[in-house]
Amino acid sequence: MSYFADLILPLPLEKRFTYSLTAEEANFIQPGMRLAVPFGKNRIYTGIVADIHQNPPEVYEAKPIHQILDEKALLTPEQLSFWKWIASYYLCSEGDVMRAALPGAFLLESESIVKLSKDARPDASELNDDEYLVIEALQRQSSMKIQEVEQLLDKKKVLPVINKLVMKDLVDLNQEIYEQFKPKEVRYVKLNPAYEAETEMHQLLDDLSRAPKQREVLLSYFSITAKSKKALKTKKLLQESGASAGVLKSLIDKGIFEEFYEVTDRINFKGEISNHEINLNKIQQQAFEEIQQNFQEDKVCLLHGVTSSGKTEIYIKLIEEALNKGKQALYLLPEIALTTQLIKRLQNYFGEKVLVYHSKYSLNERVEIYRHVLENSEKGKIVIGARSCIFLPFQDLGLVVVDEEHESTFKQFDPAPRYHARDSAVVLANLFKANIILGSATPSIESYFNAEHNKYALVELSRRYGNVMMPEVEVVDIKTAHRKKKMTGHFSERLLEEIKESLKEEEQVILFQNRRGFSPIMECNTCGHSPQCPNCDVSLTFHSHNNQLRCHYCGYHIAMQQQCMACGSSEITTKGFGTEQVETELKALFPKHNIGRMDQDTTRGKYAYEKIIEAFEAQETDILIGTQMLTKGLDFRKVSLVGIMNADNLLNFPDFRAHERSFQLMLQVAGRSGRTKKRGKVLIQTYNPYHQIIQQVSTGSYIEMYKEQLEDRYQYQYPPYFRLIRLTLKCRDYSMTNEAADWLARALENVFDRYILGPEFPPVARIRNEYYKNILIKIPQKQSLGKTKKVVHRILTSFRAIGAYRSVRVVVNVDPQ
């Protein structure tokens, strides 16, 4: 009798790969375990057992496995089904899903892995181009392989770059093939019991009189342990005595001190549970009961509640219910909304049952969380985190909360799997027969449409908690203001008046500008030239703090130019403006006030984001300027004014969702104002005061916006009426890109006819020297999604078989955002 195992390998393979097992192995191995297996030339990979059977593969001889890595399954049967669904729905391989789903430390292989070191606080100004790119990439993904670094930097010899970063203590390099997970150990020291008696102690001090540094350490030890009898942490002793590790080591080597280790858990919650009760008010209670009613009918619930209506309190109640039934709960929210504020609220209530899963966490922390969830331990009962949390090994999931469900960052953009965490969470909940609630003050048009068509249940909360009024919105026409010379820099007279008023009342102000940097584009007044990135088809952005022109796509930068690079004229002006410029102008206008800025540039370090928020919360900052990072779920008590510096660049974005997005963004940022007694104020500066979206924001009419957008979507054949699949071709050769795109579009048109759009260059058609070209497939509601995907898959397979197009990559994005 022969036995075989089908494995999922962390590679973009069409199929699972089959290996042969001995009877003994087959007896031991279970689906969900990891095996180390040979693949290709001398490579060893970690594979996940998906199936065990007795049918040999037809076209190749199954190789024996290398090693069994787990004693118990690392994946649950639900996870295996979930991976399969993601791969088939989002048109990628299970291997792609595996890479996204498992903490990097579980994927052991004979290739080096680079990761951001745990306490890295990179300073962009001290990095060269290559180093900057690597760090930036590592802030987005937990680790990269050397190969990926080569791709990123587009060169073969990347080790010197990595080496520099290792020297700067910014990244760790890991070449081991075995388990990378190490439980955190804390080192302790204690005096050798032989010296405990008084005479021996004095003798020892005398003996050490010629080693004053060692003597010092010993004296520190006595003075600390005299105060508390507890074991002394090595770290503490070194700190207090100011001695080097070398001095301590000599003492240990001489047998004067003994050192021992204890394993601790990294993710201990150290605060106290405040045990306050939540008393929902009447409106909230009613919503809560409606939700429960719908849960009983197994319906997905959409909670549409205005900002500050107490959605979070309702989620907490629902989580409590799930926990009371012994179930696990998952709280999903967009990465940028992962604030300490919300986490604290949950931890205050549930204590250490709450685990936070964050992309900025180290490999080891992720492994620890994975294990807690897998073991269904008390600690893993509630998981809160961004999209990748849906891949955790839940045992008994009872509830999923998707907070800010309209957020586009729930969709993974790159690399595959390009999944939408909200939509996938609905499938995940279904696998467990768990309840799921999607909540937002500004639901996505898709979700609201589903509710309108009874696919989801709709529950509404239309009042703010404590009868706080919705903020008053005022639209400021800056076209007129400019004409009447009533602008100071980018501030209208009205906005300045209101800022002064708020500051006088000792209240806080939030200013929103959806662009980072100083001013996006420098333009020559004489010839119209603006400096471009040599690698991408975009203009460079001016950053004043380091006086650089920088590309936001590839990181390329040069020093700011004093003269036009084309004609030499020194008359250079700026077009558009970013957060940095707003900050500079404000500092000049309000020199006595503290001003904070929150954008991608100021929030790179692990706790940078938290620090800015905490300073604002503690009212150390009076005015906070930021990009959309500050629109999300923040609950500040003293903000009475929100200013939107320029609504137009949001509205003019070339995308069918631009209007929906602008509405959501503006209403969300407006929602940060006046969350306590006093009515808040919102000022929107715009060149188009009569734009329908601006009007809808100022009256807070979600339904009006929804209806109007829906009409457009219907007319122009977009979601929710049509589903979309976007194919993006990427290639370094311009004419090859065109040729391949034409071939692919024609093949698709043969089947789908007029439902194919493009090929078309996107607004930024070249990034890092690669040309991009898009083809859009529109799928009418009555057309089978499954069959469509099969056809697309078949055409892509033929395409990839064409030798001439080998240098062209095709990225498939199902439900692009």
Ligand code: ADP
């Ligand atoms: P949302 O999530 O809808 O924006 P929150 O849940 O953050 O709203 O609630 C807004 C504020 O009102 C929070 O400070 C919250 O603590 C408070 N709040 C809401 N509901 C209650 C309640 N039932 N009891 C006490 N405080 C509440």
Ligand code: ZN
């Ligand atoms: Zn010029």
Ligand code: ZN
């Ligand atoms: Zn560039």
